[in-house]
Amino acid sequence: MTTATVAPSADVTAVPDTGGRTVTDDFGREVYIPAEPQRIVSLGGPANTEILYALGLGGDKIVGVTDYCNYPEEALAVEKVGGYSSVNIEKVLQAKPDLVVAAYGNTAEVIDHLENMGITVIALNPTSIGDVKNNVRLVGEATWTDAEATAVVNDMQSRIDAVKEAVACANTTPSVVHMVWNDPYGSAAAVHSRTRCLRWQVPPMPSPR
Numbered sequence: 001m002t003t004a005t006v007a008p009s010a011d012v013t014a015v016p017d018t019g020g021r022t023v024t025d026d027f028g029r030e031v032y033i034p035a036e037p038q039r040i041v042s043l044g045g046p047a048n049t050e051i052l053y054a055l056g057l058g059g060d061k062i063v064g065v066t067d068y069c070n071y072p073e074e075a076l077a078v079e080k081v082g083g084y085s086s087v088n089i090e091k092v093l094q095a096k097p098d099l100v101v102a103a104y105g106n107t108a109e110v111i112d113h114l115e116n117m118g119i120t121v122i123a124l125n126p127t128s129i130g131d132v133k134n135n136v137r138l139v140g141e142a143t144w145t146d147a148e149a150t151a152v153v154n155d156m157q158s159r160i161d162a163v164k165e166a167v168a169c170a171n172t173t174p175s176v177v178h179m180v181w182n183d184p185y186g187s188a189a190a191v192h193s194r195t196r197c198l199r200w201q202v203p204p205m206p207s208p209r
Contacts, residue, residue, distance in 0.1 A: 023142050026104070026125040026135070027111075033120055036144040037099035039063045041092055043110075044103030044124055045084045049075050051136055052101065054152050055145040064095040089113060101139060129160065 020034040040057060041064035042049040049069040052062055058074050064081040079095060082088035084103070087110050092100065097119060102111050104125035111121050122142050126132045133153045140149020 021141060021144075023122060023138060025122040025138065026131075027108075027123045029123070031120060031122050031142075033099065033142055035098075037061070037097075037120075037142070039095065039097045039099075040143070041081060041095050041097040041100045042066065042069065043081070043084075043087055043092070043100055043106050045069065045105070046071060047126075047132075048101045048103060048124060048139075051139050051152075052143075054136070055140055055143060055148045057143055057145065063097060064092060089117075092119070093117060099142065101142075133157070 020032060022030050022032045024030050038061060040052060040062050042052055042062065043064075043066060045066050046069050049062070049065045050071060052058075053072050053075065058072075062075070062078055065075050065078045066087075067080050067083050069075045069078070069080075079091065081091040081095065084105050085107065087106055089110070092114065100114055100119055100121045102114075102121050102123045104123065106123070111123055114121050122138065124135045124138070126135050133156060136152050136156070137146075137149050140146050140152075
């Protein structure tokens, strides 16, 4: 499997002749988006879907999500296109998206296959809170919702600052592990990044069984 690299920030270049944009995703790929997307499929699970809705891209613009996308409630009514690692390519094609927002877990093979079918794909792979904020900006740039993305990131930072201030005088630092899978054991780096903001300790993961 191709190893993904997280871009330090979301880069965007406007193309004056056509009005399109070129963005750099978390795989380090430069992806050209010819026009503002009108039909978007979210393959990266709840995180990607929630970013899209936070940017105000609900209604008719989101035409496909994974089986696990259940927030906001509006996402429950959207066509399901498979699981996080079991994407139904046929359903994605039937949705006729002009943008797919994928994730590292969808596998490079699925992403390459969709691109070979002529579908525009950007891939996200956050491993920290900073990466999550960059992803919000990236999706905002890829969907022409730059102002909305800036507002979401600013709100996130305000909440983070409030939490840091609230726990600054805490006398205890509990140990916490957020498990996302048990065979083999797996955790989420981005979630652990959040727990560290709370000054909680993240113990070492046990060796795979």
